[in-house]
Amino acid sequence: MSNNIFVVGLDEENQRVLQRLPWAGTYEFHGLLTPEELQHGEIDFEALLKTAQHQLDAFDGDVAAIVTYWDFPAATLVPILCARYGLPSLSLEAVLKCEHKYWSRLEQRKVIDELPNFGVVDLDDEHPAPPRGVGFPMWLKPVKSFSSELAFKADDETEFADAVAEIRAGVGRVGEPFGYVLDQVQLPPEIAQVGGAACLAEEALHGVQAAVEGYVYHGEVVVYGALDSINYPDSSSFLRHQYPSQLAEEPVRRMREVAERVMRQIGYDNGTFSIEFFCDPESGQVALLEINPRHSQSHAELFEFVDGVANHEIMVRLGLGQDPGRRPSKGKYQIAGKWYLRRFEDGVVTRVPTREEVAAIEDRIDGTQIEIVPTAGQRLSELPEQDSYSFELAQLFVAAHTEHEMTQKYDACVDALRFEFDEG
Structure with missing residues (x-):
């Protein structure tokens, strides 16, 4: 049986954790793309995918699994790669339904009430306004970002305008490559309309x-x-x-x-x-x-x-x-x-x-x-x-x-x- 496990974005700290797993001695962990390639600077998703495929194709041995513990773009690379190499994985659509914050909220709303009022802010509007039904205080964030980057709390119209300006200036770094991945699946009309570089507003939660x-x-x-x-x-x-x-x-x-x-x-x-x-x-x-x-x-x-x-x-x-x-x-x-x-x-x-x-x-x-x-x-x-x-x-x-x-x-x-x- 193949014992080669490829980890997208494998870093030294997590490699040490993996090596401490009780049965780790029976497997060999290989890095597939570096954390720096995945998370720093401009993200060229198509280039990352090609680099990963080239590395896997050049590997002299069988591949048992491709996994990751990182957010976008790693989390979306894994189902694409696993599908191409016939390995178990999530579906890309399921991952995107979680990663796209607006799509995720729409899915949640179908089965639960335990969520805030939310809506999309039109960044192309000359004077963007809060979505109807979403009151202050609210959080503004890209529909896809790293960690808490570009997430701002707004208590009034002035803070709303300041947050929108910050998000508008920086949303493309992750939003544009995220849009490329969205194009790989059949999107519902409301998600196709907003794309991957949109802004979500949500009423602030408490507790x-x-x-x-x-x-x-x-x-x-x-x-x-x-x-x-x-x-x-x-x-x-x-x-x-x-x-x-x-x-x-x-x-x-x-x-x-x-x-x-x-x-x-x-x-x-x-x-x-x-x-x-x-x-x-x-x-x-x-x-x-x-x-x-x-x-x-x-x-x-x-x-x-x-x-x-x-x-x-x-x-x-x-x-x-x-x-x-x-x-x-x-x-x-x-x-x-x-x-x-x-x-x-x-x-x-x-x-x-x-x-x-x-x-x-x-x-x-x-x-x-x-x-x-x-x-x-x-x-x-x-x-x-x-x-x-x-x-x-x-x-x-x-x-x-x-x-x-x-x-x-x-x-x-x-x-x-x-x-x-x-x-x-």
């Missing part, structure tokens, strides 16, 4: 943020984990994601039910997913924020700390056409979080913690992994893939036996990390 991760195998929707997403105070920027969720049973049950209904409606099969929600802890009500047609690679270590096996295992098993089966629950810790140390002002980084300093912290505080984001000399506003309101300095994985202990460990790490900046 605490959470997410569920799951997969669909042979039509059966399985939710295997719920996580909390906690923001910085008075900010839309994430402070941490933590697993498992500390919410009560009722909102977790409702998230699971909504996920099952929506993924069936989309026709999702043979793939992982991650769905983000807003929850009201008191009433137990939930509202769907966004569907991601992939599991979250940023959660991999969290599942590894708590369950003993990273969520990448499910991606690989589905890529091989196998039933992922039951998840283990035998990790060393009871809770784990991915924390984001951020700065909310621009500046030039003049000093970052050294590798030796980071290693010393990790040795002193068990259950921690620290990744420094910028390098000395970088201007924070020039870092790629940042949200619209802050700049990442470090990502910290912290595992513990209680949420309180985890927070204490994080604070101790931050106190020991020495960054310096030139404010000019």
Whole structure:
């Protein structure tokens, strides 16, 4: 049997995670396109597809699976490549029904009520206006973007106009290549009309943020984990994601039910997913924020700390056409979080913690992994893939036996990390 698994956008950190899977020694993981090719600069989807095909055709051996844990363009490359090489995968149409935020909302609306009022903003209009029925405060975002790039909250007409101007200027970078992929499937008229470089407006949701991760195998929707997403105070920027969720049973049950209904409606099969929600802890009500047609690679270590096996295992098993089966629950810790140390002002980084300093912290505080984001000399506003309101300095994985202990460990790490900046 072939044991060669190609991972679109394979990076060093996730390769280490994959190599720690219990049965990883029986498989060989190969990178297919680099993260830089996929995520930085201009995106030429057709060229990426040709490069990937050339690499696969030149490979001396059988290909057992093609998988990815990244968003567009990787998530849409995989079903196209798998179809061409006769490998198990999601359908391209199902992926696009998740990735195109407007199309996704239209599909959701057919089977659930747990979503905000929404509509498309006409970027070609000389004086764009909020869609009918969508009130302030609202979020404006491209129908397809990286992470939280070009997502803006607008509380009034002035902020609406400013956000539209920003989106209009930057939407083409992802929207144009996304439009190329949309052309590969038969689109409903309302999606063909707006295309891939449109702007979506949604009424702001309220409550605490959470997410569920799951997969669909042979039509059966399985939710295997719920996580909390906690923001910085008075900010839309994430402070941490933590697993498992500390919410009560009722909102977790409702998230699971909504996920099952929506993924069936989309026709999702043979793939992982991650769905983000807003929850009201008191009433137990939930509202769907966004569907991601992939599991979250940023959660991999969290599942590894708590369950003993990273969520990448499910991606690989589905890529091989196998039933992922039951998840283990035998990790060393009871809770784990991915924390984001951020700065909310621009500046030039003049000093970052050294590798030796980071290693010393990790040795002193068990259950921690620290990744420094910028390098000395970088201007924070020039870092790629940042949200619209802050700049990442470090990502910290912290595992513990209680949420309180985890927070204490994080604070101790931050106190020991020495960054310096030139404010000019």
